Amino acid sequence: MVTVDELPEMKxxxxxxxxxxxxxxxxxxxxxxxxxxxxxxYMPEEIMYAxxxxxxxxxxxxxxxxxxxxxxxxxxxxxxxxxxxxxxEGRYDYLDGVTIAQSCLHMRQSYFSFADRVENIEWSYYxxxxxxxxxxxxxxxxxxxxEKFKKSVEEWTGKxxxxxxxxxxxxxxxxxxxxxxxxxxxxxxxxxxxxxxxxMYIVVSSQVVDKAEHNQVLESFLEKIxxxxxxxxxxxxxxxxxxGSEDYDAELFRLIEYGMSYPATFVFEENCTGSRYFWxxxxxxxxxxxxxAKRYVYRVPCPAKDWARGDFFGRRRxxxxxxxxxxxxxxxxxxxxxxxxxxxxxxxPSLREMLDKMGVRHLHLELDLTQPVGxxxxxxxxxxxxxxxxxxxx
Amino acid sequence: xxxxxxxEYWRWPEKIWVDENKNWQDAExxxxxxxxxxxxxxxxxxxDGELYAYANIRTGTSSTASAEKAVNAVLEKIGDMTRxxxxxxxxxxxxxxxxxxxxxxxxxxxxxxxxxxxxxxxxVRTILDMGGQDLKAIKVDSRGKVINFLMNDKCAAGTGRxxxxxxxxxxxxxxxxxxxxxxxxxxxxxxxTTCVVFAKSEILGLIRKGWSKEMILAAFFxxxxxxxxxxxxxxxxxPDFAIxxxxxxxxxxxxxxxxxxxxxxxxxxxxxxxxxxxxAALFARALYIKSKK
Numbered sequence: 127m128v129t130v131d132e133l134p135e136m137k138x139x140x141x142x143x144x145x146x147x148x149x150x151x152x153x154x155x156x157x158x159x160x161x162x163x164x165x166x167x168y169m170p171e172e173i174m175y176a177x178x179x180x181x182x183x184x185x186x187x188x189x190x191x192x193x194x195x196x197x198x199x200x201x202x203x204x205x206x207x208x209x210x211x212x213x214x215e216g217r218y219d220y221l222d223g224v225t226i227a228q229s230c231l232h233m234r235q236s237y238f239s240f241a242d243r244v245e246n247i248e249w250s251y252y253x254x255x256x257x258x259x260x261x262x263x264x265x266x267x268x269x270x271x272x273e274k275f276k277k278s279v280e281e282w283t284g285k286x287x288x289x290x291x292x293x294x295x296x297x298x299x300x301x302x303x304x305x306x307x308x309x310x311x312x313x314x315x316x317x318x319x320x321x322x323x324x325x326m327y328i329v330v331s332s333q334v335v336d337k338a339e340h341n342q343v344l345e346s347f348l349e350k351i352x353x354x355x356x357x358x359x360x361x362x363x364x365x366x367x368x369x370g371s372e373d374y375d376a377e378l379f380r381l382i383e384y385g386m387s388y389p390a391t392f393v394f395e396e397n398c399t400g401s402r403y404f405w406x407x408x409x410x411x412x413x414x415x416x417x418x419a420k421r422y423v424y425r426v427p428c429p430a431k432d433w434a435r436g437d438f439f440g441r442r443r444x445x446x447x448x449x450x451x452x453x454x455x456x457x458x459x460x461x462x463x464x465x466x467x468x469x470x471x472x473x474x475p476s477l478r479e480m481l482d483k484m485g486v487r488h489l490h491l492e493l494d495l496t497q498p499v500g501x502x503x504x505x506x507x508x509x510x511x512x513x514x515x516x517x518x519x520x
Numbered sequence: 521x522x523x524x525x526x527x528e529y530w531r532w533p534e535k536i537w538v539d540e541n542k543n544w545q546d547a548e549x550x551x552x553x554x555x556x557x558x559x560x561x562x563x564x565x566x567x568d569g570e571l572y573a574y575a576n577i578r579t580g581t582s583s584t585a586s587a588e589k590a591v592n593a594v595l596e597k598i599g600d601m602t603r604x605x606x607x608x609x610x611x612x613x614x615x616x617x618x619x620x621x622x623x624x625x626x627x628x629x630x631x632x633x634x635x636x637x638x639x640x641x642x643x644v645r646t647i648l649d650m651g652g653q654d655l656k657a658i659k660v661d662s663r664g665k666v667i668n669f670l671m672n673d674k675c676a677a678g679t680g681r682x683x684x685x686x687x688x689x690x691x692x693x694x695x696x697x698x699x700x701x702x703x704x705x706x707x708x709x710x711x712x713t714t715c716v717v718f719a720k721s722e723i724l725g726l727i728r729k730g731w732s733k734e735m736i737l738a739a740f741f742x743x744x745x746x747x748x749x750x751x752x753x754x755x756x757x758x759p760d761f762a763i764x765x766x767x768x769x770x771x772x773x774x775x776x777x778x779x780x781x782x783x784x785x786x787x788x789x790x791x792x793x794x795x796x797x798x799x800a801a802l803f804a805r806a807l808y809i810k811s812k813k
Contacts, residue, residue, distance in 0.1 A: 387617075387625050500614055501654070505671055508629035512666040518630065519663055520806045 127357040130319050135347035139324075142331035142340075143374075146182065149335055151220045153180055160222040160283065165209070165237050167398045168227035168255045168428070170272055170418050172408070175337065176287045176295035177279050183333035184209045184218070184240070188375050188495060191215075197239040198232075203466045204495040205372060206236035213240045223249035223282070227422075228257070230430045230469060249282045251275060259423050259431045260442070268419035276415070292414045299408065302337045305344045306404040312351060313393045314454050319351055319358045322368060322392025323379035330374045330399050363389025364510050367456040369396045369447060369477065371464035371493065378462070378497050386503055388510045393454045396447055397462075402426050405446075429469035443473075444480055451486055458509060459488040487513055530684030531578075532560075532694050532766070535791075538573040538597045544605075547572075549808055552606045553635075553800025554587050555628060556615030559652025559680050560766060562797035563590035565598070565606070569805050571638075573598050574794055579652075583615035591621075608808035610800040614653065626803055628796045629656055629669050632764050635799030637664035640762040640786040648752060648777070649795070650767035652680035655748060657755040664799065670755045672747075680766045682716040683773075686740050689723055690733050701737035701772035708735050710743035719743065737772060745776035752781065762786040764795035 130136050142149055150161050162174055163184040171181040186208025193214045194207045212218055218240075224247050226237040234252070241250035253275050256264040280286050306329060313320055328347075332340045350356055366382070373395070383391055395401060406425045410417040424442075432443045450456065459481055463470040474490065481488045489509045491502055511518075544550060547567035555562045557579060565573040575593040579586045595601050603621070611622030612631040619625070628649070636647045642662045649656040655672040672679075687694045711726075712718040719740065726736050763785050767773055769792070778785055790798075 501671065504614070504627050504629065508627040508666065508669060511627055511630045512669070517810065518626065518634070518803045518806055519665065520809060 146334040162223040165226040166229040172295040176291040361389035370462040429473040551804035553797040555796035556613040564797035566801040583618035608804040610804040631799030633660040634664035635795035698770035698772035768792040
């Protein structure tokens with residue numbers, strides 16, 4: 127029996143996550159293909175993948191920086207600053223292109239500065255994506271924009287994207303989604319062997335490497351877990367769910383799952399470095415771009431697109447969260463919101479109200495470029511103490 | 521006109537105390553709570569759940585050494601007690617992880633909740649812990665069990681550290697600033713509440729304008745209390761209300777909070793700066809008794 131951390135596949139995910147720039151450079155060298163950085167998980171990666179492009183999600187490094195202030199307002203979120211800082215530092219010097227599917231204004235500004243300031247960028251594309259994803263016409267809008275996006279990719283690469291190429295890309299991406307969903311399903315277990323830190327490494331590494339290669343490793347990894355070849359080496363403790371903005375800060379997961387006085391384990395991450403990235407398949411034959419449009423429009427929405435009022439389908443994200451809490455047996459929720467992220471800030475009061483009604487304890491942490499570890503530790507530990515403090519009283 | 525000079529006006533009096541009317545050897549359980557805060561450290565010794573002795577000292581640059589120093593100071597004051605006579609030690613506060621000789625660590629949020637019931641009685645439901653570096657609004661049940669809490673984010677405005685800075689700027693000892701701030705005919709507008717550095721700049725401006733110390737302190741504590749009340753209102757204030765932590769001794773802040781909440785804070789039975797360490801010592805006693813069952 128081995129532990130998850132001893133599996134070569136887990137080591138591979140961590141290596142991909144930590145050395146993502148080296149991976150992309152090597153991929154480019156070996157394939158001669160183009161690498162495109164993308165902001166936001168509303169980007170239809172399949173279209174780029176079908177054109178032989180390696181799409182990589184643009185991420186930050188969680189290191190203090192002071193070079194983005196001439197481009198971005200101080201009160202733009204730390205993720206925007208961090209991603210742009212990577213560009214200005216020259217860490218994305220291998221990218222041929224950069225693109226964004228419209229999500230929020232902060233990230234859009236980071237994208238424009240990125241596209242303008244990184245010398246190696248030869249192609250950039252701003253993809254308008256409907257904000258009203260609960261509007262019945264949203265899929266038509268998205269499909270129309272995807273058509274224009276596809277055309278631009280074809281013009282830039284000088285190669286037409288055939289239906290077969292798109293089918294193959296959809297197949298690879300759907301496979302990835304199925305495997306990642308399966309990985310999350312395994313965490314429903316009473317004694318899950320995977321932690322939130324493992325899940326984060328797995329999901330985020332899938333955003334920065336060739337999906338087909340990632341699928342192979344993930345398939346073998348899941349087989350070993352399903353065959354009972356992996357043992358748990360830690361106490362599960364309180365079953366936590368993480369809800370909020372993108373969160374790929376390993377330090378935060380280490381603190382909560384490995385560094386507190388009480389055991390605790392994340393069993394689900396409802397964020398765009400977790401389930402929001404991969405939940406929901408591309409379905410339907412024939413009109414491929416419409417199938418893609420429907421997947422991205424009807425996926426579990428980002429708070430930037432899931433409005434509190436006037437909805438056609440109701441609040442799909444909250445319905446999803448409620449379902450996960452029940453099925454994954456979640457005991458407490460950590461709402462981790464990127465500082466200055468208005469869409470999340472607007473959503474949190476309603477989210478709290480829903481959790482209160484469900485009787486699920488919750489704690490709000492505001493994420494920054496680096497985290498105040500001591501304060502976070504006190505808050506999370508105090509929440510767990512309040513959940514089971516009986517032992518401390520006579 | 522205010523003159524600014526170099527001195528240690530921020531320095532609050534340290535205290536080491538023992539109840540001379542009691543003999544610890546009569547007690548079945550000696551429990552100890554250590555609250556290692558960012559500014560002050562308290563070590564409390566309880567004999568069968570009653571306060572017996574304590575030390576309240578300034579936290580130094582080493583958390584472990586500060587905890588050692590506080591415990592040793594209490595033991596020295598008691599005289600005939602040694603570390604071996606203590607049945608159980610609970611560490612709390614920001615530096616709780618740096619107390620190697622503690623049997624267990626518990627957050628200061630749980631400890632202040634439990635300690636407040638000892639300091640103020642079991643009618644307390646809402647506690648405001650005003651510490652050296654952060655603020656906590658805590659709601660508890662009649663046993664002091666935490667029901668809900670909120671903690672301020674990374675900022676020293678409205679905390680002990682912020683008040684220390686202002687004491688030095690105005691050359692007024694920290695033990696006197698509260699009273700002095702109440703000696704104004706009319707409450708001035710508050711200074712900036714968002715940041716202690718902004719507040720400091722504003723206060724410098726007020727000094728240059730020729731404001732009196734009383735007016736400046738009133739403006740500053742007006743700001744501090746507004747910030748605190750904001751946090752309290754987010755968690756919801758349910759009577760009875762009490763304040764723990766070092767700032768609970770500052771009458772200028774307490775009166776203004778009471779005024780804004782339109783609610784009286786309870787009167788403490790013992791020094792409310794000890795609440796965290798008392799809670800820790802009470803938990804230590806419970807944990808020891810349970811471990812023996």
